[in-house]
Amino acid sequence: MASLFLSPPSSTLRFYRHDNSARSASSSQRCAAWKKSCIHARRARILAMGFKINESYDSAVELDAERDSALRSLLSSEAFCKQVAKEAGISETSGVEFLGELFQPVPWSPSTTHGMPQEFEKYHHDKENYVIINVPPNFMFKAKVFKPSRLCAIYRKIKEESLKAT
Known part of the structure; x- marks a missing residue:
């Protein structure tokens, strides 16, 4: 009797390791490099925006x-x-x-x-x-x-x- 369920071809099967030892140093290094680039990009955006400091501001209030x-x-x-x-x-x-x-x-x-x-x-x-x-x-x-x-x-x-x- 033939099976009603067909198994997928072997080329589409992927196996992942879920233990921490399987993580390579390169992925953690990539993560650290990405975080560092984000911090530098954020600092660059802040410096590019610049801050305007008001030396004087008219705070007079006149109401009828x-x-x-x-x-x-x-x-x-x-x-x-x-x-x-x-x-x-x-x-x-x-x-x-x-x-x-x-x-x-x-x-x-x-x-x-x-x-x-x-x-x-x-x-x-x-x-x-x-x-x-x-x-x-x-x-x-x-x-x-x-x-x-x-x-x-x-x-x-x-x-x-x-x-x-x-």
């Missing part, structure tokens, strides 16, 4: 009176101040108040290493007394502020003693 007052009222609302205090990890007995300071974040440069104009860096360095936040996009939209697209606001931490005194 209506938009400015709408944004400031949203940022100084009691509910949002409580939310900022909670997110900043300030105790429930303490709080924050909006200073009225707004600035546009700036790209890194030798003179603006913290992403903000130099006159606001004093608040960044005094983290015990101040909190800097990004203005939420929905506040920007409600106040109809579209230029600049990003703003930061500065809040002062209110200590427990000053709350009890008032």
Whole structure:
């Protein structure tokens, strides 16, 4: 009786060794050479792109009176101040108040290493007394502020003693 299944011709059969000893040194050398060439290619692409460092950046923020007052009222609302205090990890007995300071974040440069104009860096360095936040996009939209697209606001931490005194 003849078999229903035909075996493939012997020329198409291939046998592979799966043990680690079967790997030749040349394949590992090829892999190492490939990795090295990828690293060199990546470095060459980065150097070819180049980095542009901004020596100066206009960070002035000018809002008309209506938009400015709408944004400031949203940022100084009691509910949002409580939310900022909670997110900043300030105790429930303490709080924050909006200073009225707004600035546009700036790209890194030798003179603006913290992403903000130099006159606001004093608040960044005094983290015990101040909190800097990004203005939420929905506040920007409600106040109809579209230029600049990003703003930061500065809040002062209110200590427990000053709350009890008032």
